[in-house]
Amino acid sequence: MDAAVSHHTCKELLVSLSDYLDGEAAEALCAEIERHLADCEDCRVVVDTLRKTILLYRTLPPPSPPQTIRARLLHALELDKDAP
Amino acid sequence: MTKELPAPTLLSPELLDEAYEQRLLERIRAGDRTACAECIDLHSAGVYRLALRMVGDPHEAEDIVQETFLNAFRTIDSFEGRSSLSTWLYRIAYNAALMRLRKKQPLHVSIEPYVDEEETATTPVQLFDWCCLPEEDFQTAEARNELERAIGELPEPLRAVFVLRELEGLSTEETAQALDLSVSNVKVRLHRARLWLRERLSGYFTELAQRSQERN
Structure with missing residues (x-):
């Protein structure tokens, strides 16, 4: 079910979520966030799905450049010719 | 406690070795063609990935990679080393990608610093776990x-x-x-x-x- 996270405390928490998930939030802030999460189901869902989102894109295989790109690049830059 | 997330892992050890990068730069400046090829081998994949994610088209991304290295080797003497070589190359590629995007959508893409911070502010509305x-x-x-x-x-x-x-x-x-x-x-x-x-x-x-x- 869709509903906006709109409560004042929730909005304040939202601003610090990246720091929290990156382990960069101060200990006191972490404790405050965790206290809030224990009582706020909406924010818990946002935190869990945000963490999962980060996990998914960080484990996404990177796109590979075309195999011919190196040869074409060296040719365009005239690096495939013998030095004068 | 937060559960630890995996860090991005695309950086190769050479990219983190400042002494190696300094020697590579000196060799490129001295006109060493092998050093240019080495630089391409080291950085072209990252530049390609940024270009591809920016413009969404593999052919155009390849053109941007070519443009980036042409531009970089031509202006290598102006590189002052205040950032790493890869950061500088990403910057050139980013600007090249932005120019292309601006040509396609002149009204929607700005090369000016992002000012309307609220435009893409995101209030969560999807609350299903x-x-x-x-x-x-x-x-x-x-x-x-x-x-x-x-x-x-x-x-x-x-x-x-x-x-x-x-x-x-x-x-x-x-x-x-x-x-x-x-x-x-x-x-x-x-x-x-x-x-x-x-x-x-x-x-x-x-x-x-x-x-x-x-x-x-």
Whole structure:
């Protein structure tokens, strides 16, 4: 079910979520966030799905450049010719 | 306690070796063609990935890679070493990609620093917990395509920050240098990009989870 996270405390928490998930939030802030999460189901869902989102894109295989790109690049830059 | 997330892992050891980079730069400046090829081998994949994520077209991305190295080797003497070589190359590639995007959508793409911070502010509205899905549902080709599409649809002011910081593994400071942004601006944009992606992916995964619940 869709509903906006709109409560004042929730909005304040939202601003610090990246720091929290990156382990960069101060200990006191972490404790405050965790206290809030224990009582706020909406924010818990946002935190869990945000963490999962980060996990998914960080484990996404990177796109590979075309195999011919190196040869074409060296040719365009005239690096495939013998030095004068 | 927060569960630890894996760090982006695309940086090779050579990219982190300052002494190696200094020697490589000296050799390129001295006109050593092998050094230029070495630089290409080391950095072209990252430059390609940034270009591809920015413009969304493999051929155009390849053109941007070519443009980037041509430009870099031509102006290598003006590189003062205040950033790493890779950061400088990303910057050239980013500007080249931005110029192309601006030509295509002159009214929507600005090369000026991002000013309308509220434009892409993201208040969560998708509040279904789709983390309950079995792990294999996250690893399907369809799910990965959805994620790729979502990254490609990230608002342009957020996309380059997201790609460099989260996918290429640059630090916040390096990302700021590459994109000529302040460190705080990088942090704000990255946070918004993450929330934007969560929201965008929630639509897809919620539907998947609800379908799965109906079946059981």
